[in-house]
Amino acid sequence: MTTIRPATPDDAPRIAEVWEIAWLEAHLGHVPDELVALRDSDSFRTRAAGMIDRTLVAEVDGVVVGFVTLKGDELEQLFVDASARGTGVARDLLAEGARWLLEAGHPQPWLAVATGNARARRFYEREGWRDAGHISYASPVDGGVIPVSGHRYELILPQ
Numbered sequence: 001m002t003t004i005r006p007a008t009p010d011d012a013p014r015i016a017e018v019w020e021i022a023w024l025e026a027h028l029g030h031v032p033d034e035l036v037a038l039r040d041s042d043s044f045r046t047r048a049a050g051m052i053d054r055t056l057v058a059e060v061d062g063v064v065v066g067f068v069t070l071k072g073d074e075l076e077q078l079f080v081d082a083s084a085r086g087t088g089v090a091r092d093l094l095a096e097g098a099r100w101l102l103e104a105g106h107p108q109p110w111l112a113v114a115t116g117n118a119r120a121r122r123f124y125e126r127e128g129w130r131d132a133g134h135i136s137y138a139s140p141v142d143g144g145v146i147p148v149s150g151h152r153y154e155l156i157l158p159q
């Protein structure tokens with residue numbers, strides 16, 4: 001059974017582990033090499049710990065298999081372990097993340113996805129988000145940002 005719950009500091013190492021592997025799988029070849037070089041294990045651990053109070057995790061049988069983070073009106077990160085893909089865990093995390101954003105008073109939740117991340121784009125479109133066009137996404141790194149070619153997706157809201 002899948003449980004979605006707010007993350008606690010104890011979850012940070014597991015979140016970092018899921019994030020690092022899934023990020024590399026989804027982004028190698030689709031983001032600048034300079035960004036890949038900076039995304040080492042330490043960077044995922046530090047960033048996971050720093051955003052824990054705005055993270056929801058999905059647990060299956062007591063093991064964290066995915067997470068979503070929220071930042072302002074943005075659904076910022078959504079990553080699911082390969083073992084849980086195609087199972088509905090990602091759908092549940094996405095829906096819960098969108099619900100939190102709407103309940104926090106953000107009328108138009110959005111997210112960014114790397115242009116070349118075909119699986120994620122197909123997933124978002126299937127789950128009721130629309131491609132709102134190309135963006136240059138500012139990926140945060142120590143001391144600045146690195147631009148990544150991406151697409152903005154917006155949650156389709158009831159009329």
Ligand SMILES: CC(C)(COP(=O)(O)OP(=O)(O)OC[C@H]1O[C@@H](n2cnc3c(N)ncnc32)[C@H](O)[C@@H]1OP(=O)(O)O)[C@@H](O)C(=O)NCCC(=O)NCCS
Pocket residue numbers: 022023025026078079080081084085086087088089090091112113114117118119120122123126
């Ligand atoms: C993106 C992600 C959250 C989606 O969750 P998921 O459980 O894999 O999603 P699903 O399997 O339900 O749906 C994926 C869709 O892509 C399709 N798909 C699977 N592999 C694919 C591939 N290599 N290329 C294109 N489409 C693919 C699936 O068939 C499915 O589409 P369908 O329902 O129309 O058949 C998950 O794959 C993931 O964590 N990926 C790695 C990290 C990532 O990319 N995060 C998003 C960053 S913006």
